[in-house]
Structure formats: C-alpha cells, structure tokens
Amino acid sequence: MSDQKNSLLQGTVILAVAAFISKFLGFIYKAFLARMIGGVGLGLYEKAYPVYTLILTISIVGIPVAISKLVSEKRAEGKDYIADYIFRIALRVSFIFGLVASVTIVILAKPIARYLLADIKVYYSIIAIAPAIFIVSIMATYRGYFQGLRKMKPTGISQVIEQLIRMTTMILLAYLLLPYGVELAAAGAASGAFWGSIGGLITILIIYYRYKPQTATEQKVKDVELPNLKDILVKIFSLALPVTIGALILPLMRLVDASMITRRLIVAGFTLNQATSLYGQFNGMAMTLVRFPTVIAASLAVNLVPAISEAATLKEDKLVKNRIAKAFKLALYLSIPASLGLFILARPLCVMIFGVAQAAISLRYVALGVVSVSLQQVTSSILQGFNHPKLPARNLFLGVIANAGLNYFLTAMPQLGIRGAAIGTVTGFTLAAILNIIAVFKIIKPDFDYYNLIIKPLYSSIIMSMIVYLTYYSLSHLVDIKIITTLTAVLIGAISYGMILLFNGGLTKQDLELLPKIGSKLASKLDKLGLVRG
Template identity: 70%
Template sequence: MSTTKKDSLLKGTAILAAAGFISKFLGFIYRSFLGRVIGDQGFGLYEKAYPIYTMILTISTVAIPIAISKLISEKRAEGRHDLAYYIFKVALRFSFIFGSFASIIVAIFAKPLAKYLLGDIRVYYSILAIAPAIFIVSIMATYRGYFQGWQQMKPTAISQVVEQVLRMTTMILLAYFLLPYGVEYGAAGAASGAFFGAIAGLIIILVIYYRFQKKHQDKFDDSADHPPVKEVLNKIASLAIPVTVGALILPLMRLIDAIMITPRLEVAGFSLQEATSLYGQFNGMAMTLVRFPTVIAASLAVNLVPAISEAYTLGSDKLAKNRIAKAFKLSIYISIPAAIGLMTLAEPLCRVIFANEQAAISLRYVALGVVAVSLQQVSSSMLQGFGKPRLPARNLFFGALVNVILNYTLTAMPILGIRGAALGTVVGFSVAAILNMVAVFKIVKPDFDYNMLLIKPLLGGGMMFLVILSTYNLLSSVLEFEVFTILATVIIGMLAYGIVLILTSAIKKEDLRMIPKIGVRLADFLDKLGLVRG
C-alpha cells in the first residue's frame, strides 16, 4: 500500500480540521459580537431555540451522510462506482423530501414549541427564523456525505468555511438591526443567519460537485443494473436509524438542558432573568469554547467511518488497527492540553471573547469534558465504521441519562448552581466515552504503548500548566492589551507541551511529516538537531 493511501486518514483529517478551526474561529468572532449586541439573555433565547433545530437536522446532516459515506466507500472498494453514484442519487431524493417536510413542520409548530416545551414564548421568533435552514442544510449535507465516501474532504471543508462566513455576517447584522424591537427579535435575527449561510454553502458544494462529476463521468454507467430504490433505502435506513438515534441524543441533551437548567436554577434561588443569563453563559459561551478544540476529533470522526469501513471491507485488520491507534493518539494529544489551557485561562478568555467574566465559572468545570467529548466522538465513528452503529447510540444514551440525573440534582443546589450543569455534562460524556472504548477493544485491540498514549501527554500537560500560569502572570504586567497576553501565553504553553512530547519521543519524525505545509521541513530540521526519532 502506498504512503499516500496510508496517510489518507490524517490528511483528510487535517483538511477538515483546518476548515473546522477557521469556522470555529469565525464562530468566536460572531459570538463575541453577539454577546455584546444581544447580551447573555439574548444568548439564552438563541440557545434555547437551537436544540430544536439541531434535533430535526441531525437526521439529514449526520445520519444520512454517514450512511452514504460508508456505503459509497464500500462500493468503491469493490470497484462499483456506478452503484456508489446510484446510492447517492437515491439518498439525495430522500433528503429533499425529508428536508422540505421538516422545515414546514417546525415552522407550523414554532409557537407551541416555544410556549409549552421551552416555557418562553419569546423563543418563537428564533425557532421560526431557523426553520427554512433545515431544508437547505439537508441537501448540502447529502452532497458532503457523497464526497466523504470518496474520501474527498476538501468540498466539505470549503463549503463549511463559506457557510460560516455568510452565517456570521448576516446574523450579526440582523441581530443588530432587529434588537431595537426587542431582545427576542435580536435573537431571531441571529438565528436566521443559519439560513443565509446554508444557501452560500450549498451553492459552493454544487459548483464543486458538477466539476467533479464532469471529471469522473467515465466511472458512472447509468445503463448498469441497479437494485430497486426500496432496497437502497432499506440499506441506508439500516445504517442511518441507529446512527440517528445516537446522534439525536446530543441535541436531545441540549434540549433537555434548555428545558431543565433554567427552572432548576430558579429552585436554587435565582430569578428567571438570572437563570436565563446563566444558561446563556454556560451553553452559549463556555460550551462554545469547549467545542473549539474538539474540532480535530469531529474531523477525525467524519473521516474514520469511510476509512475503517474500507479497511474492514478489504479484510485488512492491520490497516484498521493502524488507523484506530493513530486516531486515539491524535485525540488524546490534542484534547489534554486544550482542557488544561481552557481551565487555566478561563477568566481572561471569557473576558476578552465574550466580555463576560462570569462565564468562566462554567468554563472551569466543563473544560474537563474536552477529553471525554473527543474520545466519545472518535470511538463512536470507529464502531460505525465496523458496522456497529447501535453500540455508540446505546452508550451515549447511558451517558445522557447520567447527565440528566446529575443536572437535575446538582443544578438545584445553591452551592453549585450552574456548576452542577457543567459537572453533569462532563460525567455524562465520560461514561459514553469509556463504554465506547471498551466496545472498540472487544472488536479489535490496537497495539497501544500506554506510556506513549497517556503518561507522556499528561507529563507535557503538567509542564504546560506551569508555563501558562507563570507566563500569563508575567506578561499581564508588561503588555497593555490582554488579547496579546492571552495569545502569547497560549503559544508559549503549546511550545512547552510540544517540546516535552518531542524530548520524550512521544512525537516521532513520521508524525511531524503529517503536519500540512511545514511538516516535512520541521521534521527534517529537528532530525538534524537529533531531537526526533524516525
């Protein structure tokens, strides 16, 4: 097998991760502006509406693309490109019908959802604003799944960035112009950015698709015999339904949080306005920062399903083990320092990005969940790639159940308050991640060096913690602008972490070569200094 083939997993992940980082960075910008424009109450209304949108959208943007990418990857491995294309066309028709139906239903029931489910009629306008986006994103997600089945990650990456740019621009402008009419209208203006961003992303991916089809037209034979549409839909459903159940649990957790946390905070002694603000700080601010470092895990998860499915179809146990080992190592090496950095710099980060120091209360606790969320995402995709989609769904359900119980109990305690919601989230994801990893190891056990996998990154993380503390305290007394202090502290902390990994041989020359653009030169330079091994 060629080097290009072997490295396709990390290269695809690097492409999606780069796009994810750009999108998340833009997300920081628009959320930072929103925090100043509509305040944490507006954030609370915006965040209450969003779980309904993501629950409906999950079926078409998560389950269907995963099913398509897996089936297309298998057919490509068998040399049946015509059948792979046929599967995509059937899935596209389904997404069109489902997206249309879902958008209409959400729009019709927006008012009762806001009034009776979320207990705040002001959320009605935000739900109504995001309803049209469901149809557009459903179609776009199907095209992304098609390209992912070909292990072509650039179309997804490009459309993702374009979508976020337009979304950010329109949501800030509309939130600003509608806020004078009331905070609920400002929140609705922010929510409507999803529709305009989706339109832009769909246009981009359609252009890429037609160019791709023209280039590879010779591989698609429409005259070949294909199975009935019903049979293809059954295959998609057999994969998509368990994935849907599992994927729905995450937005369901957010929806339950949106319903539960505010009244439980009232039980703890907070007013409705205070409770809504605290919820906005937790889900709109702290969780935004936590989701940022999980971009690599999410990108890896998207890439893992077709990659492991291909290895499984080809009967290559060695290739599957190699890809699993690399995925776990990458997730742990990224998530450990990210968690430490967020915990250590919680207050200045929330102050600079959201102009809200109080959000640091939630962030310090929920930052612990970065590792758990990353491992849960990656291990779920491994099980899906092995054709076991029910296992991650079941495990995430158990984790969500733990989360709900802890949130209900801890958030109502005056001594904890919103910290209880953060702790419940961390423990819930930890339970799901542990159950997933046990299931993966039962199917195939990679040859792990646990000293390399855990001890060395923890050692590097400890050194990073000390460096961040001392650097921030030193620079904050020297530099006038706090944003520069934070950036310099993060860079120095990352360098300290990386140096420890290099000196302990946790990162090898072949690992550095995988870094886009600068990897080869960096590996060769450090090799000349005798700092890395092959």
C-alpha cells in the same frame, strides 16, 4: 499502502483546518453577540438552537454517514456507477425529509417555545432558524458523498463559506433588529444559519458539477446492473436509522438542558432573566470554548467511518489497527493540553472573547470534559465503521440519563447553580466515552503503546500548564492589556507543549512527515537540528 495510511491524517487535517476556521469565525460572532444582545439575548439564541439541531438530525436521518460508508465500500469494490446511483437516491430522500421537517417546525414553533422551553420569546428565533433545516439536509448529503470518496476539501471549503456568510448575516441582522427588542435581535442572529447554509450549498454544488464530468460513467451500459430501488432504500435506512438514533441523543441532551437548566436555576432562587443569562454563559460561552479544541476529534470522526469501513472491507486488520491507534493518539495529544489550558485560563479567555468574567465559573468545570468529548466522538465513529452504530447510541443515551439526573438535582442547589449543569455534562460524556472504549476493545484489540499514548501527553501537558500559568500572571504585572497577556500565554503554551513532545519522543519524525505539504520539510529540518526522533 503508504498513501492509504497517510490519507486518514491528511483528510483529518483538511477537515480540521476548515473546522478551526469555522470555529474561529464562531468565536467572533459569539463575542459580538454577547456584547451586542447580552446574556439574555444569547440565552434565547442558545435555547432555539437545540430545537434546530434535533429536527435537523431527524430530517437528515443519518444519510450522510450511510452515503459515506456505502460509497466508500462500492468504490473499494470497483463499482463506481453503483456508488453514484446510491447517492442520487439518497439526495431525493434528503430533499423530501428536509422540506417536511422545516415546514413542521414552523407550524409547531409556538407550542415548542411556550411549553417545552417555557419562554415564548424564543418563538421568533425558532421561526427564523427553521428554513435552514431544508437546505442543510441537501448540503449534508453532498458532503457525505465526497467523504465517501475520501475527498475532504469540498466539505471543508463549504463549511468555511457557510460559516463566513452565517457570521456576517447574523451580526448584521441582530444589530438591525436590536432596537425592536432583544427577542427579535436573537431571531436575527438565528436566521444566520439559513443564509449561511445557502452559501454552503451553492459552494458544494459548484464543486460537485465541476467534479462530476471526471467521474461520469456510461450509465446506459450499466443500467441493467443497477440494484433494485427498494433494496437500495433498505440498505440506506438500515445503516442510517441506527446512526440517526445515536445522533439524536446529543441534540436531545442539549434540548433537555435548554428546557431543564433554566427551570432548575429558578428553583435555586434565580429570576427567569438571570437563569436565561446563566444558560447563555454556560452553553453559548463556556461550551463554545470547549467545543473548539474538539474540532480535531470531530474532523477525525468524520474521516474515520469510511477509513475503517474501507480497511475492514479489504480485510486489512493491520491497517485497521494502525488507523485506530493514530486516531486515539491524535485525540489525546490535542485534548489533554486543551483541557488543562482552558481550566487555567478560564477567566482571562472569557473576558477576552465574551467580555463576561462570570462565564469562567462554568468553563472551569466543563474544561475537564474536553478529553471525554474527543474520545466519545472518535470511538463512536470507530464503532460505526465496524457496523456497530447501536453501541455508541446506547452508550451516549446512558450518558444523557446520567447528565439529566445530575442536572436536575445539582442545578437546583443554590450553592452549585450553573456548576451543577457543568458537572452533569462532563459526567455524561465521560460515561459514554468509557463505555465506547470498552466496546472497541471487545471488537478489536488495538496495538497501543500506553506510555506514549497517555503518559507522555499527560506530563507534557502538566509542564505546559505550569509555563502558561507563570507566563500569564508574570505578564499581567507588566502589561495591563488582557488580550496581549492571554494570547501570549496561549502561544507560549502551544510552543512549549510541542517542544516537550519532541524532546520526550511523543512527537516523532514519522508523525511530522504525515502533515500535508509542510510535514516532510519540517521533519527534515528538525532532524538535522537533532530535535526529533525517528
């Protein structure tokens, strides 16, 4: 039972480490792109990307989540051979859907650029990114299979390789194509998604074929017990389609933003180039920083679906509640300090990473949404694990409506401008998160200690924020190198937050022991020093 309880956090840590590395590499290429192709070029890239994510979501049709859930259930029942059979069928479906999606987006690229995004310069970026849809569709199915096995390393390794190749190729191609125009440089950057996905797919295929001989079953003996192909497809799509509908909402929200924000900024009095640049600052810079601290929640969300599904299948209510409580605690303990930290250091972070101080205008607003984004991701996966994929889809859709309405009216106001888009985004995610939490409590009453869950990380984060503020502005008078003062403030803030949680008992010895490899030794040393509670 101990291994079962620990596996949720361990799997999350593996995915989170990989995601942190990927996001860090993402920071690097966004920083290079911002300086290389400017706000307008980054804006063109960011306009094409929602088209890619929307069509990719359609082509994947929720298969990775369905595979993760079905494989986890069949393994829990001891029917490994059926789990492998389901995976092989899903792989064929992904191949067909991905190929059709890539070809379709190439054919429709020009009308999408001209009429939907109102900027024909985006055409080249859409064409460049389209082939990645086919490759990622296949790769995502393999990742879903391994996640169903509760093996997160293959996903993590392939993510890092994918991002490393993507970063290298997009910077190189953007640099080589820049002399031919900013729109072609943006297209070169967009094509990095294709080259990265090739690297990620090759990586996960190597891992799969090395792993396969260890899990192979005597298929000839089992063939008579295999379920009907039609029944398998119905099962996959009955799980996948509601997830897809829910997953479509977020990229649809970003696509609406890409189309609407530029238009409404023009109404507010900005030129097309100014509006495109502001959108690049909002989505390519501010939102990039906001998404970084939510990688823990995203990693946790991926791991939660099979974890909750497995525990529910085994009818272990105590284990289900335990996993939900841990998920909420991890999300809140990381997102609250991240939100306040991004708010306080908005300007120095934007200058240090992107070289654009103006992006801090958006960041100060969207930083307040870090907690909402994290909780929305975690609670959506909890509901999916309980076979209620329609609920998070509905709730996120309501959030998107709120976001679109506020964006339309607020962004067109000259006194608000891009701040209106930020307010709309934060409001949308907050509404979706609140509705999800209400739905979770209707299904199961988690065992929450609210003082430990909310109050301790909140006042610890407030104290940390004061320390960060004093550290940064004190060092600024002594050292004129912004990168040193900013990184020092971030490091001292992280250390002080951890120490405050140790002193107030928010971070316990049991929490530290769950950390893979270093957890037990760290907990033991801190216990001897009297710095951690049992």
